[in-house]
Amino acid sequence: MPSRILSIFGTRPEAIKMAPLVKQLEASSGIESVVCVTGQHQQMLDQVLDLFEIKPHHNLALMTGNQTLNGLAARLIASLDEVLATVQPDRVLVHGDTTTASAAALAAFHRRIPIGHVEAGLRTGNLMQPWPEEMNRRVVDVMSDLMFAPTASSRANLEQETLHGKIIVTGNTVIDALNLTTARIDNDAALCAELDARLPFLDGALPVLLVTGHRRESFGEGFANICAALAELASTNTVQIVYPVHLNPNVRGPVRESLGHARNVHLIDPLDYLSFVRLMQRASIILTDSGGVQEEAPALGKPVLVMRDVTERPEAVAAGTVRLVGTQCDSIVSAVLGLIEDARQRDEFAHRVNPYGDGHASRRIVAALTGRAVEEFASGGSTGGASGAGHPHAADVARVRFAATVH
Template sequence: MTIKVMTIFGTRPEAIKMAPLVIGLNEADGIESILCVTAQHREMLDQVLNLFGLKPNHDLDLMAPGQDLFDITTRCLLGLREVFRTDRPDLVLVHGDTTTCFAAGLAAFYENIPVGHVEAGLRTGNLQAPFPEEANRSLVGRITNYHFAPTSLAKNNLLAENIKEETVWVTGNTVIDALLIVRDIVENYPDGHWVNQFGKPLFERISSTNRKLILITGHRRENFGQGFIDLCSAIRELAECHPEWDLVYPVHLNPNVQKPVYEILDGLKNVNLIEPLDYEPFVWMMNQSDLILTDSGGIQEEGPALGKPVLVMREVTERPEAVDAGTVLLVGTNREKIVTAVENVMGDKAKYIAMSRAHNPYGDGLAVERIVRAISSGFLPTNSEDQWTI
């Protein structure tokens, strides 16, 4: 018997984490794999599809200028109604906490199609942080049939919500599968490839053993406004106080990010504001960096896998495992706190080594194998040896 499995995603982070799973499903016996993208993010999504050689069976092409959460949700629901009624999958796989994830799960629920949630069970306990992601993942969890939790803590969050244990598999996070694949690819590229990518002056600064590199990302909706002003002010202070450091910031295209970043940071000699990066050069940049300063969710998982200390510019995180393991430090958006934390880590060799060598709690690169095995076996219970534990 063949199982028809439809994987749905729409943003670059989802695509990165789900691409290895789509490849695994394509290669699995007894599974007919169908890929549907909503294109909630168009260009950034296409970059990942091209990298992994994936061609969607369905493309809703939702991205439009000035779209908001109402637009994305309603257009996704209506578009998927037709897709589901045409293909009628046996299982729909969604990922994480995006609006695509929630809307796709809801659409599948309306059509009585079982839902599998990859990266299930992440919680902050605060519906406003992050917004709207905490609500998205919590709501889709209530209509999910099969929960693929990245860690035992995520599983426990689900059990605390009265999710039946036999519907939860602890798999590790598929982002580690993707990261290790791409890391091995970029390590074989010659220097000339990166000179062409970044230009010779920036490449030489990044590659210099006499300088330290801090990689920065920021895009969270809850940080818009004063939060971004404060974190940009902290970055400016760090750059001015430490001319021996280079700070590289691929700036998100959202105007709420672009405006404060360029107003506060543009013109500083050792702050490099660059266009958003494709996944390959971003993985290379992470691997070259000495420290990562971010408000991203996925980077909290990727940084530790590469041995990089990660400082998170958020007040709470749905990924406390890395905080507990000592690879991640929450610093919020307070200017003084960010500056002090970065200087403490960069200036304390013992602390830096401890953070960079701490155990990565998010996986071993075999999450896809575990998920595909669960689906292929008809979701039979697995023993503890078959699950990822930290």
């Protein structure tokens, strides 16, 4: 009898990273796949579900205007408890570090349902950066009996904490999603032209600085500094800035007030994932505080400047595929101008090794869930610069130490 696996997610980043895994689960003869979305970010979530043709069995649509974390968590636990009672899964899968992930894991733990944590083991060591994500991922790992770590560094973090679950290094499923999406764009000239036509304001003569910024810990002074840096960069007339502005009013308000009339700054609504990947392909430099972009952009060979003081993705810093620049105006401006003025430095980013995956993370996770032997991912065999995110390579995998089984 197939094992019933319930995948629970609620934000757009979770959906992107869980989508290729859900497709693999659906294709497995040993698994009955059930999907529950919480709607933590309903509008942006729906775009991803449509792109990957995922039809949730349960959609809780819990998002409310100006929701608090405590209010959201309370609604999540109560609603998910009803879903768990109805579905009666053999295992729950959650992803990453969102409020949805921590609430879903706690609800499953209270019902003694085994938990698999996709993207386990990321750490900064500082509960306030990023907040509340650092706390969320730690508590999910404590409750999980299967931890799917994307890298060897993530495994090492988990081993240091002496947790009781089994750890499997899989690579990151975001590279699986990116591979699927870039292949779709690159193999369809009409689609590529259509995506480009959605941004007719781009000037082919100026490098594109793609900006994403939405972290809670940057609200207030941090965003004021970021906006000041972007305004100063725009005034140099050496770069055009494209900023898909997050829907959170704590982001949209300050950004539109500061940059709404700035020359060479294009503030646009959040893009669907397909359009965003195409924009990443066209970008010269990416300035971000997003975790996922730190993984995706290096796979496209793009220089990434991270507007944070610490990152839970130190592999990228060590590999030289991202650089931390903080949220101080001067440091952001200096880092961006340095890359604009130095083409050789930009080219170096394109040829560095992407440490986050080979596009087979979802297959490894499904193999583990069905009790088959797994070949673990080992960073070092794939390079950035291609439109895709790397291909299987003998150096990318190491024989697994165990085969996990579904309870």
